[in-house]
């Protein structure tokens with residue numbers, strides 16, 4: 412199917428193709444733990460093969476279809492996991508890290524990714540190294556000063572300031588130092604960018620978010636090519652954080668509308684970003700589709716110039732925690748939720764959610780003010796979303 416357009420391939424995720432006789436167009440759900448083979452010799456052969464359907468932790472047909480579909484969209488192969496965290500854990504473990512190895516991680520990576528790395532540092536003696544992904548020269552200098560840098564972990568679009576990673580530059584820097592580039596592309600999805608094409612070694616998704624997009628599945632994926640992905644597959648089987656078949660079935664269902672959903676979400680986000688920038692109650696808007704965003708040109712180059720993602724962050728004017736909380740409590744349509752990427756608009760307050768483990772000073776150093784709110788834009792009619800935001804903003808300074 413590789414000659415078909417992205418939208419077509421996504422829409423047909425896991426769907427049967429002709430010529431076929433009396434086969435269901437959408438795949439069945441296979442909850443079975445085990446498969447029965449006709450002879451012990453056949454069982455032996457299947458077990459030696461590794462990925463044959465024998466035991467569900469090793470391989471499952473519904474999960475395999477989801478993996479095939481995501482791999483196809485990313486331009487590689489994929490292994491599915493029970494969550495984005497399990498996927499990142501497997502991606503890092505697959506690098507065969509040894510005590511004393513450095514893992515460079517972007518300052519603005521998801522808080523739990525940083526926590527995961529700290530756990531690895533405590534248990535496996537891995538040394539975390541914080542870098543500023545938006546400044547490739549700084550990353551290069553930091554890597555230059557260290558021995559044994561095994562990996563550089565960045566997000567294609569980071570949260571909540573929606574900074575865009577210069578993937579070709581970062582891949583070149585990582586490889587110059589013998590490090591693997593691991594890209595969390597959760598906010599971008601392969602509709603915007605396929606990091607493997609820019610030199611990334613492994614791509615990780617919280618499929619819980621835009622990939623599946625309906626707020627009803629927790630899932631993760633690691634994508635890569637050939638030998639890079641083989642240890643990830645093995646870790647899925649050995650550590651066992653695999654995706655369940657029902658979740659894989661729902662994930663396939665969600666994936667089929669990825670292009671349609673995200674296209675609309677990106678359009679809505681661009682309209683909302685412009686609307687927010689015009690409001691006197693808003694001090695600042697962060698969106699890579701606005702020309703004043705520091706990564707506007709880079710986003711155009713990497714994402715093709717038409718889409719800039721569906722996350723918009725903004726700072727309320729003359730506001731601190733009390734005003735932001737009042738704003739969020741007044742929302743009637745948009746959901747105050749600690750997730751993103753669903754087909755409905757969701758707002759979250761980084762100071763108490765994604766970045767709660769940082770001190771106020773650390774948040775300030777990272778550019779995350781106490782007045783900052785993150786909006787994950789849905790597929791609703793934009794006028795309804797702006798009306799809700801407007802009425803909530805009106806009451807912010809009332810007591």
Ligand code: PLP
Nearest residue numbers: 494495496521595597617619630
């Ligand atoms: N990566 C990013 C960018 C996220 O926002 C999240 C969750 O919020 C994760 C990874 C972890 O994913 P999951 O919640 O599916 O474990």
